[in-house]
Amino acid sequence: MAKKQVVDENYLERKPVRKPGLSWKQDDESKVTLEIENKGFFNTVAQKFFKKPKVSYVHLDENGSFLWPLLDGEKTILELGVLVKEHFGEKAEPLYERLAKYFQILESYKFIEFRN
Numbered sequence: 001m002a003k004k005q006v007v008d009e010n011y012l013e014r015k016p017v018r019k020p021g022l023s024w025k026q027d028d029e030s031k032v033t034l035e036i037e038n039k040g041f042f043n044t045v046a047q048k049f050f051k052k053p054k055v056s057y058v059h060l061d062e063n064g065s066f067l068w069p070l071l072d073g074e075k076t077i078l079e080l081g082v083l084v085k086e087h088f089g090e091k092a093e094p095l096y097e098r099l100a101k102y103f104q105i106l107e108s109y110k111f112i113e114f115r116n
Helices: 041-050 062-070 077-092 095-108
Strands: 015-018 023-026 032-037 055-059 112-115
Touching (some): 015 095, 062 077, 062 095
Antiparallel strands (some): 032 055
């Protein structure tokens, strides 16, 4: 029986990219809003019987709105952290803990994926 290989990967070296097909817009004040289409059987039932919307809007905060346009799959989380630090300064601290949690949340909602 062969042993499983353990892959030791640094989370901060991952390259986040926006999920293809996800609509978003940026307003005049640089605030980003994601437009999430509610698809599927249960969403269709909820829309017809409970008057739920076909599209949900997710408004990103100041940090998220700054980061969202930069998610191109080329920059690592470490590189994005440097840009956040330059833009927000001390207001961004604790920087990498917040970034790691932010990207975990975005990934859990399937708003982003990671490239190798």
